[in-house]
Amino acid sequence: MVGEPVLEVAGLSGGYGSIQVLFGIDLTVGHGETVALCGPNGVGKSTLVRMLAGLNRPSAGRISLQGNDITTVPGPKRVRLGMSTVIGQQAFGTLSVRDNLRMHAYPNGRHEEKAHTAVDGALAVFPRLAARADQPASTLSGGERQMLVLAKTLIQRPALLVIDEFSLGLAPVVVGGLLELVRRLAAVGVATLVIEQSVNVAMSIADRLLFMEHGSIIATHTPSELRADPDLARRLVLGGHAA
Numbered sequence: 001m002v003g004e005p006v007l008e009v010a011g012l013s014g015g016y017g018s019i020q021v022l023f024g025i026d027l028t029v030g031h032g033e034t035v036a037l038c039g040p041n042g043v044g045k046s047t048l049v050r051m052l053a054g055l056n057r058p059s060a061g062r063i064s065l066q067g068n069d070i071t072t073v074p075g076p077k078r079v080r081l082g083m084s085t086v087i088g089q090q091a092f093g094t095l096s097v098r099d100n101l102r103m104h105a106y107p108n109g110r111h112e113e114k115a116h117t118a119v120d121g122a123l124a125v126f127p128r129l130a131a132r133a134d135q136p137a138s139t140l141s142g143g144e145r146q147m148l149v150l151a152k153t154l155i156q157r158p159a160l161l162v163i164d165e166f167s168l169g170l171a172p173v174v175v176g177g178l179l180e181l182v183r184r185l186a187a188v189g190v191a192t193l194v195i196e197q198s199v200n201v202a203m204s205i206a207d208r209l210l211f212m213e214h215g216s217i218i219a220t221h222t223p224s225e226l227r228a229d230p231d232l233a234r235r236l237v238l239g240g241h242a243a
């Protein structure tokens with residue numbers, strides 16, 4: 001790991017009512033580190049993200065953010081403590097791209113001039129968004145909407161960024177641009193946890209890949225370990241379906 005953990009999850013369990021989905025998840029993400037969580041459909045990746053975001057309560061275990069126990073802290077307060085969660089491509093459709101970004105620039109007592117600079121800085125990273133700055137967010141394509149969500153995180157500068165379904169449904173060229181942004185965020189110290197179906201995409205971005213099966217993390221590997229043993233990656237991705 002690079003540096004001290006920004007996110008520390010210990011023994012996290014839980015699910016939906018009487019249905020248990022997660023069974024004792026342990027993981028850490030360090031300062032400037034990018035960790036990818038991979039695994040077949042239905043193993044509990046999104047459930048874990050929902051618990052990190054404060055949308056679902058775990059039945060057991062602990063979540064710490066920068067040394068603070070946030071297990072029972074409500075979602076909005078987690079944002080104030082430095083966690084930014086990207087779940088779906090949320091945006092306010094009727095507002096323009098620029099106004100969507102402005103909404104994230106005003107909190108934390110920033111004055112207007114600083115907010116403008118933050119918005120312009122985020123738009124400069126995404127020329128496609130800059131060209132559409134005055135268009136309603138509802139008119140953006142899926143990839144452009146993902147860019148908008150990530151541009152917001154550039155403004156927020158979270159300590160921890162959690163991205164669900166990082167590349168789902170996006171063209172490779174768009175994914176390439178998003179990978180570049182996550183690398184930039186890592187370079188300025190942001191800890192990132194990405195949920196990613198494609199092991200190839202995960203290997204191109206992550207320092208470590210965690211593989212889940214049936215609500216547990218069953219393996220942790222670096223990209224170089226996986227490149228050295230392509231069969232290992234295949235077995236982990238296929239999970240219980242491997243021959």
Ligand SMILES: Nc1ncnc2c1ncn2[C@@H]1O[C@H](COP(=O)(O)OP(=O)(O)OP(=O)(O)O)[C@@H](O)[C@H]1O
Pocket residue numbers: 016019021039040041042043044045046047048
């Ligand atoms: N609201 C819910 N109520 C009951 N069960 C749910 C609910 N949401 C998800 N589940 C179940 O929890 C399990 C884990 O789902 P989850 O969405 O976390 O998996 P995932 O690993 O993110 O899958 P995918 O890659 O397909 O998105 C699945 O069996 C799913 O059917």
